Amino acid sequence: MPEIVAINGAKPGTDWLFAEDDEVVAPDRPAVFSLSRWLEAGGRGDAGLLRGVRLDPADDPALLTGRLDGVAMVALHFPDLNEGRPYSQARFLRAELGFGGEIRARGAVLADQLLFMARCGFDVFELAPGVDRQVALSALSAFDIAYQPALAAGNGDTLYNRLRAGRGA
Amino acid sequence: MYRYDEFDHRLLSQRIGQFRDQVARRLSGQLDEDAFRPLRLRNGVYLQLNAYMLRVNIPYGLLSSRQLRRLADIAERYDRGYGHFSTRQNIQFNWPRLVDIPDMLAELAEVEMHAMQSSGNCIRNITADHLAGIAADEVADPRPYCEIIRQWSTLHPEFSFLPRKFKIAVSGAARDRAAVHVHDIGIRIRRNEAGEIGFHILVGGGLGRTPVIGKTLREFLPEADLLSYLEAVLRVYNRYGRRDNKYKARIKILVNDLGIGAFAALVEEEWQRLRHSALRLGPADIERMKAHFPRPDYLPPVNDTSEYEALRRDDPAFDRWAENAVFSHRQPGYGIVMVSLKRSGRPTGDMRADEMRALARLAEEYGFGEIRVTHRQNLVLPDVPLHRLPSLWRELTALDLAMPNHGLLSDIIACPGMDYCALATARSIPVAQAIAERFDDLDYLHDIGDLSLNISGCINSCAHHNVANIGILGVDKRGQEVYQITLGGSSGDDAAIGKRIGPALPAEDVPAAIEGIVEAFLAEREGDERFIDTYRRVGDQPFKERVYA
């Protein structure tokens, strides 16, 4: 089991199966499917079952428009630490699709990217092997302000006041 | 000049704390070089041939005398007593120790300077016209917009791991002095018929191995939409820019592959979603930022300019300097003074700590304590009363800072090249020096007139050789450093990419080749034509004939 860090009250306790596309999955098993398998199967979960969808960096999150019913978690994959697309995917899921479930970072998830991920809407992090949990937690609190409204703009009549009233982090 | 408030200081000090911790983890071995590399780059730290290099931002080219003094202190305390001004309004220190860099950054932060995002695959330092706020041809001062963009782009959570580096330049004048055509995004401030401010947005310009002139993405973007629109462009680039090949990862390749129309449609779709988000700028946002850049308290012009006039009449050296290095200011009674960092026997763009302090003093005595940095690696004293030009000239002359070669052949841009840069395939500084030595006759230089000559030590083209009238590119050919020559490039409003004229030459033949090119020009020139105009009229044949005779 990878070391998992969760923020903003996310509860990543579930023992998810990250299912291969040809893998048979018991109906009551919490499972995460690839985007193509999820869409092929109709893009709907059955009531009461825990379902997740995983996206590769090149996947278009807009394909999940109207297809997030019954999705408890979306997993976004970082093949290496220079990968930047999942940040845009996460913001799209939160800001455009209004997704309120868990957004999980997997792959090359190192301590020093976590804060950027968090500000884009990720709330669960599967730390890469060897990353120290304490280091990860302290990296998450390196900043308590930011220059962008990101997901947490405060109120105010000007961008300046919105930023200074909100907590970017 | 923009003054930090508590928020800015807090953010920067948290950033330095974070980097201090990262450096400590690197030094203790907790972080390996692969994991540390993107972190140090985003704090301006490169690993060069012999040492680390720290690149510090000079946002939109604006420095206070206090900041310049601090750069001098840092050069002495942590480096070898000098700094190197780059072509993108940065200063580089070539010899710091990694363990000292967090302290250097803390000392910079005290004077409201930083190195955030001066390298790495993120949005780099925002550059601007070095004559912002003082040029006679200005539509609007670009600096408030640059600062708005600087803040938005700083530690942007979504755009900190772009496919490749991303450079933005802003020009607010009729004439482009910020090279907006060769940036990933170039912004020109415009006024519409109703008198409203807006932005002409260019995208996909850039140099490197595939030089491209930027294309118009939007003719007139309303002022309020600046950030939401940039966010849309960056999101499209972040999602669709190539990541499989670093030589094809710049936005220019994406724009070319998709075509400007399809690219613009993607941006438009994204922008419609973002346009009314929290990023929308209100008039109060813009007014607040403009208030940071007030017009200085200019004095009425002094009518007694007899010393100035007498000296121009009697001293040809002063006359030449006044002609070449002093530009007209929009404020009557004031001039703009170019300070050349192209001195014979000195690497281009280099400045010693004692010179920095001396110039900081002159900026206070002859102006409002401000210095500008140009993308041609020179400095500017922006607000000099005309009647004080003679004494300023004497002081600059004593400091070897009164070289009247602005815009002339010896005003060479040269990248650090093999002497410092780990990526170099050839030397550039010694070649620049050899050319400058051959063209050290000021009369001859002035006869030749306007001519840009840039030298890059590898295809990364940091010296922008492909938009110079004469471009020189050092390459490695079977272990030998040889130099390709291009002609006809231009980086201004008539931006153009230079064309290679033939096989590369060994270093020792380059000065003679340049001499041949200049002789061909003088033979073909009609009247007072500029080099670039003659070239455009006659083509490259006469030049080839001289170089490869």
Ligand code: SF4
């Ligand atoms: S052009 Fe090449 S050699 Fe010159 S500074 Fe850039 S990377 Fe280094």
